[in-house]
Amino acid sequence: MKTEKNKTFNSELYFSADQKLVKDRERTRRLLCSYNDTHKIDYERRTAWLKEIFGSMGKSIYIESNFYCDYGYNIHVGENFYANFGCTILDAGQVTIGKNCMMGPGVYIYTNNALINPEGHITEINCTKSVTIGDNVWIGRKAIIKPGVTIGDNVVIGSETVVTADVPANVVIAGNPAKVIKRLE
Known part of the structure; x- marks a missing residue:
């Protein structure tokens, strides 16, 4: 029998008030409180907190406080990742982010x-x-990435863009909804 957590991985309907999921969210909130309260230049401790939170991550990761997510274990981040202040990743489903993002x-x-x-x-x-x-x-400031979206390599997303559909590689997009405004060589 599938657990509610397993259903989230397969984009199936799931019961978000399932006690296991509630406990997972509570655990992540405790970890995020510690992460967000850790001094900004205590890189070693902040990296250790992220390793506790994320499903997987590469080297050279830094996220400014305050950072928020639902579970954390559904987030997989590649090498050389940076997120500025106020990043929120609602990860009931899988979020995979490549390198140099x-x-x-x-x-x-x-x-x-x-x-x-x-x-x-x-x-x-x-x-x-x-x-x-x-x-x-x-990804520019205040951009929103909606559920089910795949963004290709070498993409620039303008500030306040709302990405509602897949984005091909090697483009600049902007607007609400996002549209390709330039192709990159």
């Missing part, structure tokens, strides 16, 4: 897919869609 302040990444049926909100039934971000991606 940089995020401006206030970036939001969502994996929970809103259900249209009001009954789903009342019963705490949810669905996730994974987000994948390629290598060498720059």
